[in-house]
Amino acid sequence: MLSASDVLKILEEIPLWKVVSTLPKRVAELERKIAALEATQTARPSGRTGRECPFCDSQMKVTSEHDDPTFGFAGVKSHIMQCPNCDKMAQRQYDPKKGYVG
Ligand SMILES: [Zn+2]
Numbered sequence: 001m002l003s004a005s006d007v008l009k010i011l012e013e014i015p016l017w018k019v020v021s022t023l024p025k026r027v028a029e030l031e032r033k034i035a036a037l038e039a040t041q042t043a044r045p046s047g048r049t050g051r052e053c054p055f056c057d058s059q060m061k062v063t064s065e066h067d068d069p070t071f072g073f074a075g076v077k078s079h080i081m082q083c084p085n086c087d088k089m090a091q092r093q094y095d096p097k098k099g100y101v102g
Helices: 004-012 015-021 021-041
Strands: 061-067 077-082 089-095
Touching: 004 077, 021 061
Parallel strands: none
Antiparallel strands: 061 077, 077 089
């Protein structure tokens, strides 16, 4: 009777099995590449965060968050922000999947 290791030895003689046995490693490698790609795509090309003050371009602080009245059903939030530099307030739509959209 064959043991499991005997079966594996036999399978290693078959070229196709060798290819299949490398798949988990290749899939992991691909997943890593896709994650890296997605990370670069969600980052804004200009490197901006979407929280820039419209008046002085400082990074505003989110002071409150609530569901967007129009797109809240899709998970979109409305952020009220205040600029720490010039104290101006702004409201922007925030999509957790895409970042600031408004
Ligand atoms: Zn400002």
